[in-house]
Amino acid sequence: MADKWFESVAVAQRRAEKRLPKSVYAALIAGAEKGVSLADNLSAFAELGLSPHIADLPRERHFATTVMGQDLSMPVFISPTGVQAVHPDGEVAVARAAANRGVPIGLSSFASKPIEEVTAVNSQVFFQMYWSGDRDTMVQRLDRARAAGAKGIILTLDWSFSNGRDWGSPWIPEKMDLKAMIKLAPEALSRPRWFWEFIKRAHIPPLHTPNMALPGTTPPTFFGAYYEWMQSPLPTWDDIAWLIGEWNGQFLVKGVSRVDDAHRVVAAGATALSVSNHGGNNLDGTPASIRVLPSIVAAVGDDIEIILDGGIRRGSDVVKAVALGARAVMIGRAYLWGLAANGQAGVENVLDVLRGGIDATMTGIGRASLADLEPSDVIAPEGFFRTLGA
């Protein structure tokens, strides 16, 4: 519907804020502690400029690429997020939108939909895991992902179980029982359009994590799954190399900020890494991922595929990241805003906004293909970049 179309991710975010109950919107904003990294992810992209040409501009621009053996229509794909109550169709709607726009989806192990329902609508699924449970449990999760047709694994390692935000965290119930529904009713009723989407499908968000269940068991609740993860001994590099070996295929380690860690990811046998600070939701004070990207590209860019996530809100952000050495980017909140604003069509809308922005930026800087992009296409203020662990 024409009136639901939006022209930028910022507009989608404003619609999401209007449409979602306060606590659901707050859960998407997320962030940790003071929100320094969350803010830096966004302000860093704004600090980077572009240098325009005005004639001899490329009449056609090409930005298809490959990541982890998959074809992408543009250097953007879906980062895994474990948010359950945005829309009743959740990850299935996101996966359909991604398939329609020719990009893969990273599916969170804390997702609300079983992986089998997601691979049924998008053949390009990367299953995301945390270091949670014992080795047998992790192997069973790999086996399930493989059987469902996952094309690769994303292992997210940048999590320190920090808690507490200066602006307060939303209350999330353990399960949607009568007590929780009564408590949340005023919020839900204040957002009738959001509530109606659930009512018309007779769907109450179950707040469970079906991909964390072992075969034949009931899916744990979000908190049950989080507890298992918190209780699991933190992995060593040998553990990580073991998991990569067990999968024996395309494997991305997510959450790298330091050059020494990037070398270890390569040595462990991963095929890709994501330069990421978990969207500013983890260790607050970690620099924006775009600030550390060039140091990691210089160190391991010939050995592994390098993805960036954190702060991507427009096509020019994508072009800046690729010019600075990323093969592609993943998006998090951008598609969550689209999903909240208009379901599957909203996610497609976000992907179209990014595609249009990539095309306009490449036209403006006179680049016909991703391979032509160079770091010198980006104007970075002095002292912008950071090198950690080198």
Ligand SMILES: Cc1cc2nc3c(=O)[nH]c(=O)nc-3n(C[C@H](O)[C@H](O)[C@H](O)COP(=O)(O)O)c2cc1C
């Ligand atoms: C609400 C929310 C939930 C997230 N859940 C997960 C998750 O389950 N697994 C994961 O690897 N990353 C998770 N992330 C991090 C994203 O995959 C991604 O790194 C981050 O959102 C990128 O930053 P951006 O939101 O600025 O694009 C989450 C992020 C948000 C905002």
